[in-house]
Amino acid sequence: MSTIVIGAGLAGLAAARRLQASGEEVTVLEAQPHVGGRTRTVRGRFLHDQPADLGASFIDLGQDLILQVCAELGVRLTPRTELFPRDPDGRATAASPLRNPVVLGGRLLDPAERDRIADEVRTALDASPPLPTETLPAWAARARLSPVARRAFLAQTGANPVEEPWATQMAHVEPLHIGTACWMLADGSDSLALALARGLDVRLEQPVRLVRRDGHRMTVETDSDSFTVDEVIVATPVKPTLRIGFDPVLPEWKVGALTATPMSQGGKVVAQYARGREIKERLGLAAMSDGPIGFLWARPVGPEDTVVVLGLVPDRADGVLHDEDRALKALDDMVRTVTGVEPQRLAGIVQDWPGEQYAGGVVSSLDGDFPRLVSLLGAAVGPVHFAGEHTAELWATSMDGALRSGFRVADEVLQRRRTREGRLSRTRRLSRTR
Structure with missing residues (x-):
């Protein structure tokens, strides 16, 4: 050997x-x-054997090696998608995620308020360019963001990486280099x-x-x-x-x-819902919040109008990741708030990555x-x-x-x-x- x-x-x-x-x-x-x-996937828990990806999910545009390997091995991808809309001038910046549905304090911001916040953040990025090592709270203070804009801006640390704002540097969010064009693995990560x-x-x-x-x-x-x-x-x-x-x-x-x-601390909550097409259409690209579910998106709609929705859960020492019922209820609440659809959860699973000794x-x-x-x-x-x-x-x-x-x-x-x-x-x- x-x-x-x-x-x-x-x-x-x-x-x-x-x-x-x-x-x-x-x-x-x-x-x-x-x-x-x-890149763990659980099978057999959801109807129609739809996969539940508990870890890595996305392949981003520019990640040519993994695309090549998938093609060579016959690994199927979902259709190309986006997670964030671009700013009005076509750029992808740290303001772009704020143009998706945003939930602050349990309240869904209306589109006009959301766009005002995104525009404020974009203007501040141009006026006060951040240093890569500057933390998000430090830059938000230096840029003099308004309280609501600061709160929304800091919420995105629940998406990438799954982390607390004080531990996240601006290099992770500006410029925005992920989620503008991406794929998922069709049969699970x-x-x-x-x-x-x-x-x-x-x-x-x-x-x-x-x-x-x-x-x-x-x-x-x-x-x-x-x-x-x-x-x-x-x-x-x-x-x-x-x-x-x-x-x-x-x-x-x-x-x-x-x-x-x-290592960033957090996990994932994944659930399968009925009324999949309606949830998928109303959710749009993705959504973010300052609550237990930092970031939310859905896989393509599956058989019998079911859909798998995935949420990232930052570990904020609030116990959510260690309580499956509470985590799944938080996901239900965010689906309801963002889409207006009363969620009918068919199955769910929670993954706590910091709790695993081999992760x-x-x-x-x-x-x-x-x-x-x-x-x-x-x-x-x-x-x-x-x-x-x-x-x-x-x-x-x-x-x-x-x-x-x-x-x-x-x-x-x-x-x-x-x-x-x-x-x-x-x-x-x-x-x-x-």
């Missing part, structure tokens, strides 16, 4: 697939009983992971406890097995990576980079010194390589970024293999000439 990959999310599966295609012997160890990582996993040696429910280096070989230990290999790829999120023991211990610069990268949060919060931090997170330590959405130099925190990181580390392993074989070949030639 030449390589162990720790983690069967998109990054780990992409790495394993490329290595195997190059003739490498590779095994993937996954702590969970399923592949996909944070994990359909790509399932396609990548086909033909691979993936061993589920094998949490890795220790990675030990013995001379030129690596030993990887789980609760029940031990594997001896040449190379190890760690393709787990930031927090689970910090749970793995390394012998020798990872260098200070690597541990520092991991501990300096928090630890929604996505990495790559703030501050972004390029340098990502470089450190992705750098190898000898034969131990690191992948994941947090290590991607392009489209970090996304499914596309996870794929890119997996292919990158696979190429690193193959390059190390070629270099090592070249050295052995030169050594043999020198031995024969003596």
Whole structure:
């Protein structure tokens, strides 16, 4: 066995697939009983087997790698859609999400008030250009937004990332680089992971406890097995990576980079409703609020006029994510408020990502010194390589970024293999000439 990959999310599966295609012997160890990582999809809970995506949902325009991989593997996409309307001049800015339905304090803003707020924010963006590292509350204060505009503007942190306003920097929302044109995976977000996993040696429910280096070989230990290999790829999120023991211990610069990268805290509530066409039409592109459901959208209408509606839930220490009934009721309330339709919920499910030890949060919060931090997170330590959405130099925190990181580390392993074989070949030639 030449390589162990720790983690069967998109990054780990992409790495394993490329290595195997190059003739490498590779095994993937996954702590969970399923592949996909944070692209998890629940099936069988909703009528007509409609998928419930509990994690990543969208592929954005410009994420060409994941679009290419989906096409190669025959993974179906939904029709292209948008999440936000553009500003009147055609630009996509931090004011654009405010042109969708907005709920403040449980009240749906009327279109005229909503547009006035969006125009105020857009004018402030032009007059007081934000710095990338400036937090949303800090910029709103410096730009002197009115109280209602400030409240609406800060509410969008419940969408991307799922985070509290004080922890969100302006680089996440301005310029607006996601949601202006996007796709969802038609058969559920994990359909790509399932396609990548086909033909691979993936061993589920094998949490890795220790990675030990013995001379030129690596030993990887789980609760029940031990594997001896040449190379190890760690393709787990930031927090689970910090749970793995390394012998020798990872260098200070690597541990520092991991501990300096928090993960956004929140989850998702997903429900299936009757009267799907009416809900979908009245909802429009998406909606946002300053309540328990930060952001709301719907999948395409399914059989028998059903629709799956998804809501992002920031973890504001209010207990919503830990109370399924309360979270689903909050989703019902927002559907009712935004659409005017009395929701008839057929089924629902809630996912709390921070509560999972093998996730630890929604996505990495790559703030501050972004390029340098990502470089450190992705750098190898000898034969131990690191992948994941947090290590991607392009489209970090996304499914596309996870794929890119997996292919990158696979190429690193193959390059190390070629270099090592070249050295052995030169050594043999020198031995024969003596």
